[in-house]
Amino acid sequence: MSKHSAQPISLFDARIVRPALAESFRKLDPRSLWRNPVMFCVEMASVITLATFVMSLAGVGREPAWFTGLVSLWLWLTVIFSTVAESLAEGRGKARAASLRKTRTEVTAKRLGTPEFGSDVTPVGANQLRKGDCILVEAGELIAGDGEVVAGAALVNEAAVTGESAPVVRESGGDRSAVTGGTTVTANAIIVRITANPGETFLDRMISMIEGARRRKTPNEIALEVLLIALTVVFLLVCINLSPLSLYSVQAAGRGTPVSLTVLTALFVCLAPTTIAALLPAIGIAGMDRLFQKNVVALSGRAIEAAGDVNVLLLDKTGTITLGNREAVAFVPVGGHTEQEVAEAALMASLTDETPEGRSIVVLAKQKYGLRMDELPASAVNIPFSAETRLSGMDAGGRHYRKGASDSTVAFVTGLGGRAVPGDLADVVDRIARAGATPLVVSVDTEILGVVNLKDIVKGGIQERFQQLRSMGIKTVMITGDNYLTAAAIAAEAQVDDFLAQAKPEEKLRLIRESQEAGLMVAMTGDGTNDAPALAQADVAVAMNTGTQPAREAANIIDLDSNPTKLLDIVEVGKQILMTRGNLTTFSIANDIAKYFAIIPAMMISVYPQLGALNVMRLATPLSAILSAVIFNALIIPLLVPLALRGTRFRPMPAEKLLIHNLLIYGVGGIVAPFVGIKGIDLVVGIFV
Numbered sequence: 240m241s242k243h244s245a246q247p248i249s250l251f252d253a254r255i256v257r258p259a260l261a262e263s264f265r266k267l268d269p270r271s272l273w274r275n276p277v278m279f280c281v282e283m284a285s286v287i288t289l290a291t292f293v294m295s296l297a298g299v300g301r302e303p304a305w306f307t308g309l310v311s312l313w314l315w316l317t318v319i320f321s322t323v324a325e326s327l328a329e330g331r332g333k334a335r336a337a338s339l340r341k342t343r344t345e346v347t348a349k350r351l352g353t354p355e356f357g358s359d360v361t362p363v364g365a366n367q368l369r370k371g372d373c374i375l376v377e378a379g380e381l382i383a384g385d386g387e388v389v390a391g392a393a394l395v396n397e398a399a400v401t402g403e404s405a406p407v408v409r410e411s412g413g414d415r416s417a418v419t420g421g422t423t424v425t426a427n428a429i430i431v432r433i434t435a436n437p438g439e440t441f442l443d444r445m446i447s448m449i450e451g452a453r454r455r456k457t458p459n460e461i462a463l464e465v466l467l468i469a470l471t472v473v474f475l476l477v478c479i480n481l482s483p484l485s486l487y488s489v490q491a492a493g494r495g496t497p498v499s500l501t502v503l504t505a506l507f508v509c510l511a512p513t514t515i516a517a518l519l520p521a522i523g524i525a526g527m528d529r530l531f532q533k534n535v536v537a538l539s540g541r542a543i544e545a546a547g548d549v550n551v552l553l554l555d556k557t558g559t560i561t562l563g564n565r566e567a568v569a570f571v572p573v574g575g576h577t578e579q580e581v582a583e584a585a586l587m588a589s590l591t592d593e594t595p596e597g598r599s600i601v602v603l604a605k606q607k608y609g610l611r612m613d614e615l616p617a618s619a620v621n622i623p624f625s626a627e628t629r630l631s632g633m634d635a636g637g638r639h640y641r642k643g644a645s646d647s648t649v650a651f652v653t654g655l656g657g658r659a660v661p662g663d664l665a666d667v668v669d670r671i672a673r674a675g676a677t678p679l680v681v682s683v684d685t686e687i688l689g690v691v692n693l694k695d696i697v698k699g700g701i702q703e704r705f706q707q708l709r710s711m712g713i714k715t716v717m718i719t720g721d722n723y724l725t726a727a728a729i730a731a732e733a734q735v736d737d738f739l740a741q742a743k744p745e746e747k748l749r750l751i752r753e754s755q756e757a758g759l760m761v762a763m764t765g766d767g768t769n770d771a772p773a774l775a776q777a778d779v780a781v782a783m784n785t786g787t788q789p790a791r792e793a794a795n796i797i798d799l800d801s802n803p804t805k806l807l808d809i810v811e812v813g814k815q816i817l818m819t820r821g822n823l824t825t826f827s828i829a830n831d832i833a834k835y836f837a838i839i840p841a842m843m844i845s846v847y848p849q850l851g852a853l854n855v856m857r858l859a860t861p862l863s864a865i866l867s868a869v870i871f872n873a874l875i876i877p878l879l880v881p882l883a884l885r886g887t888r889f890r891p892m893p894a895e896k897l898l899i900h901n902l903l904i905y906g907v908g909g910i911v912a913p914f915v916g917i918k919g920i921d922l923v924v925g926i927f928v
């Protein structure tokens with residue numbers, strides 16, 4: 240097995256750092272930097288101080304050129320540290336996108352006239368394929384685009400996308416019908432109906448997502464940014480007003496010198512929330528990258544952050560909580576019929592059924608009873624399975640063969656005029672359901688012959704993960720189209736908190752709407768086409784990569800490993816992103832206190848010598864105090880880059896406790912650190928000045 244995560248590239252690997260440094264200079268372009276308004280202001284401040292440096296070189300102004308020059312240099316470094324942080328966060332994704340692009344080679348597809356085997360084949364380039372085209376893909380060939388298997392079943396190697404080289408089954412009809420462009424068929428042949436135009440495929444979306452090209456700011460990021468901009472504007476106004484104020488003070492006191500433009504600009508940058516503003520883009524991008532390490536592709540940053548606040552997780556049963564598909568394991572007669580009769584009727588009701596359940600019935604009838612029908616009866620009409628009717632079958636030779644959920648089949652038979660439901664039916668259905676399997680009732684015309692036992696197996700190790708979700712305050716609810724007893728048995732085995740049985744697609748949707756109206760943040764995990772409406776409505780919609788194309792399109796997060804408990808990791812990363820942002824904001828704002836103590840006395844001491852009392856750090860000279868504050872303000876950014884990229888460590892503890900814990904560390908730390916840091920830098924600066 241080769242996984243992406245098996246060969247992790249370190250965050251500070253040379254292969255990432257070098258291109259990131261180049262990229263960080265491109266990001267200095269004001270036309271792209273304005274997207275981060277606080278850093279844009281710092282860049283303007285750097286330009287202003289560059290001008291005052293040039294002027295002091297020319298002998299204009301009172302300040303020595305070494306001072307204005309160093310202030311300008313460190314202001315530029317402040318901006319560069321921020322663009323480096325963002326580029327570093329993007330780096331690993333870019334490296335991976337490049338390797339994904341390599342797999343998206345130009346392939347030739349075999350386009351078919353009709354969606355059937357044996358129809359005429361026209362070779363076309365992959366980029367000529369359009370939605371709705373059908374292609375034939377045979378063993379050893381690359382699948383040219385995203386699509387849905389409409390005929391056949393094959394083994395597919397998806398390593399190009401998932402990093403997992405063990406082949407998986409992709410087949411028509413069921414919840415495992417979706418195939419991804421760029422993956423390879425290793426055995427058998429399938430016919431695929433293309434579902435995405437070139438440029439809109441999963442691989443394309445994945446590449447643009449991890450490259451950050453389509454990254455939108457999340458609502459949380461926007462809210463925080465509004466706060467940061469407001470703070471910046473306030474400090475800008477304060478600094479602008481300080482200039483006339485200091486002129487006036489100088490005149491009134493009859494001594495001292497007014498504050499210079501360089502010092503005012505330095506003060507502004509030190510007070511503005513530069514630490515968090517510099518690291519803000521990196522935090523979100525790095526979070527998305529951490530998820531990708533876990534083989535989860537988030538198609539929106541918003542979904543990950545919403546996951547940090549999730550209260551309820553709804554899970555589809557088959558394929559999500561239980562393994563793959565339900566398989567027929569036994570035919571159980573009722574009402575005095577024989578096993579053989581049930582097998583025959585079930586076979587007839589499944590001949591045209593392309594779902595895995597239907598195919599497994601055909602296989603069992605053949606294996607156990609030697610039954611086979613090589614040709615369909617001439618008059619056969621397929622009655623396809625739907626999540627609405629919950630039954631399927633075939634009409635042939637004037638007879639109605641059906642199989643389906645117990646209530647649906649009984650209702651169908653009664654509708655045809657059947658009156659006698661066998662007395663032992665309820666018992667048989669109950670027994671199968673209580674064991675956690677799915678009973679399918681088999682009928683011919685008005686007669687109920689027996690029940691097919693479809694086995695359902697709960698995925699291993701799922702219970703502990705649900706327990707962890709519970710301890711994080713997340714309620715798990717299983718929703719299934721299956722009957723109440725089967726649902727109850729599987730729910731008990733998987734240890735979900737609650738379940739909803741016999742749910743049709745619109746009931747799944749309603750449950751989500753109701754939970755959302757009650758103020759809950761809802762996550763949904765599913766794989767079937769019938770889950771798609773619910774996925775589209777959920778705040779966090781996780782589709783299994785094995786799922787159908789509609790489910791994958793409706794989702795905003797795709798789990799390449801198709802593991803329903805991945806939500807735990809998604810929640811963790813979501814919480815980490817929110818916490819990291821909160822912690823760095825606290826730190827950034829708490830930092831200002833020390834800077835007041837460093838800069839205000841330095842600025843005003845020539846006018847008001849009493850302010851010397853505020854110089855608690857005993858900084859050497861006013862100029863070195865200001866320079867030290869500027870240097871500290873810049874250096875704190877690279878020092879916090881590892882924290883921004885890796886995220887605050889997640890501790891499962893109650894929210895209030897966590898808040899107090901973080902406030903203590905980042906609030907108190909934010910107040911103390913700059914006193915120590917600025918003093919230390921001043922000692923070094925003092926050696927030279």
Ligand SMILES: Nc1ncnc2c1ncn2[C@@H]1O[C@H](COP(=O)(O)OP(=O)(O)OP(=O)(O)O)[C@@H](O)[C@H]1O
Pocket residue numbers: 555556557558592594596597624625626629630631632642643644645677678679718719720721722742767769
């Ligand atoms: N091929 C089929 N033919 C007839 N009836 C079926 C078939 N497949 C499923 N059923 C019946 O329809 C019910 C609903 O099935 P469906 O697969 O839509 O459930 P679901 O809502 O996707 O839930 P889950 O996937 O969690 O089991 C099943 O419980 C079963 O009784």
Ligand SMILES: [K+]
Pocket residue numbers: 508509510511512513514872
């Ligand atoms: K600052």
Ligand SMILES: [Mg+2]
Pocket residue numbers: 414555556557558766767769
């Ligand atoms: Mg399903």
